[in-house]
Amino acid sequence: MSEKTARRNWIAHLWREWTIESRRPIAPAFAKPNPAEWNDARVTAAWLGHATVLINFFGIKILTDPALFSRIGIRFPGLTLGPKRLTAPALESHELPKIDIILLSHAHFDHIDMRTLHRFDRSTKVITAPRTKDLLRWTRLRDVTELRWGERKSIQTSAGKIDIIAFRVKHWGARMQRDTYRGYNGYLFEREGRRVIFAGDTALTDSFGDLRERGRIDLAIMSIGAYNPWIRSHCTPEQAIMMANDAGAQFIMPVHHQTFRLSFEPFREPIERFEAALRDAPKRIALREIGETFVLPL
Secondary structure: OOHHHHHHHHHHHHHHHHHOHHHOOOEOOOOOOOHHHOOOOOEEEEEEEOOEEEEEEOOEEEEEOOOOOOEOOEEEOOEEEOOEEOEOOOOOHHHOOOOOEEEOOEOOOOOOOHHHHOOOOOOOEEEEOOOOHHHHOOOOOOEEEEOOOOOEEEEEEOOEEEEEEEEOOOOOOOOOOOOOOOOEOEEEEEEOOEEEEEOOOOOOOOHHHHHHHHOOEEEEEEEOOOOOOOOOOOOOHHHHHHHHHHHOEEEEEEEOOOOEOOOOOOOOHHHHHHHHHOOOOHHHEOOOOOOOEEEOOO
């Protein structure tokens, strides 16, 4: 299938999503995390759906690419024109703990969801990709830092300091048709000798090997869906594992699947391929379903 044909088919799919599937029920999440019970002396992470992961990093609360409403896309008064969730978020915005830091990987509607971001106030700090800060100007978020690849930001919170480093991935950052100047990032964050990668969206790239010089990677949060036919910007499950292995990651958390229909692979295919590729090392799989919680071993 050519990219032009795929794009035409995708536009037809979005129209069906809006006109036919509006009444389709949204399945509940597999489990419901309880962050109030998480230990601030540990690293704990729960997959809330799509690329949204809630992390307690030794007491610092981090949220990645928050998208917690029933649809993503272009917002009009009273409605959102875009894909509808297949699976509900494991937590709604009012159920979140107070968030210290939001990480935004790039400007696509499924990663910078303005309706969700409006739920946070100026006390939450934001790290985002180059030339994306302007998208947040109508929110209450004021402490916003853009990082280029290789740049580092040290953030002081009430629970202590954390270092965040942006790294190169293979994707694209435009939100609309013409704003192709926007950037896109993966992030490595470290504290108390532990390191976590949030890769955002990426196709297969050799940049993950460079992360080894930072030290052992304890957990890699990797997108594994939306590769058919968008293989030029989204990796397959097997490629996600390859890149996590290049970084030397001990555990891998597969995200970016089972939430929105953004491509043509079957609903369960990404996680089934991911599990099959790690069948000889299943303990490396941090979690499998939306709502599950992973606690990094000591």
